Amino acid sequence: MTTAPLGRSAAYTILTTGYVGSTGPGVAATVSYIADGDRHVIFDPGMVPNRDSILAPLAAAGLGPDDITDVVLSHHHPDNTMNVGLFGRARVHDHKVEYRGDQWHNRDAEGYELTPSLRLIRTPGHSTEDITLLAGTETGVVAFAGDLWWHANGPAEDPVAPDRAVLRASRLRVIGVADLVVPGHGAPFRPDGTTPR
Known part of the structure; x- marks a missing residue:
């Protein structure tokens, strides 16, 4: 199955750029809007x-x-989900379920399309339940990758990753398809040879 979304009609805005540890006073998520x-x-x-x-x-x-x-949740850590309740009418997507109101629909996130330009893929590594939203835009594929990278510099060794080899495989998968990566707690970056793998 092709990983990249087939469509190229999505657009996005970074609502707030997050930070963590040495890059900020505490921790905040990078929150994005995609249309x-x-x-x-x-x-x-x-x-x-x-x-x-x-x-x-x-x-x-x-x-x-x-x-x-x-609403797409990259994984279930509170620093990435704390304000999901602001959007009470939305369908909420995670690695295996779509929730709405008091209902849920089981489905695997791998390859799930919200639209032809918006595709979910499984990218475990930071946790076992990580997913990435791939958005096909006019300028290329943007990967909303959650905490696969906290920011452009990694961390190279994620201290909470349960399996370093799984994290590396997911990072390589995203780098292989993305023109731009939006990390969990930093500004978007273009992956290159210095990007932690």
């Missing part, structure tokens, strides 16, 4: 200084919480 057709997606609505860090840039784009159709 394609009638789908309005929030990726990793995690810990931030306050809710306005997410809602104000969304409002500047003319959107409110009820406009969001989907």
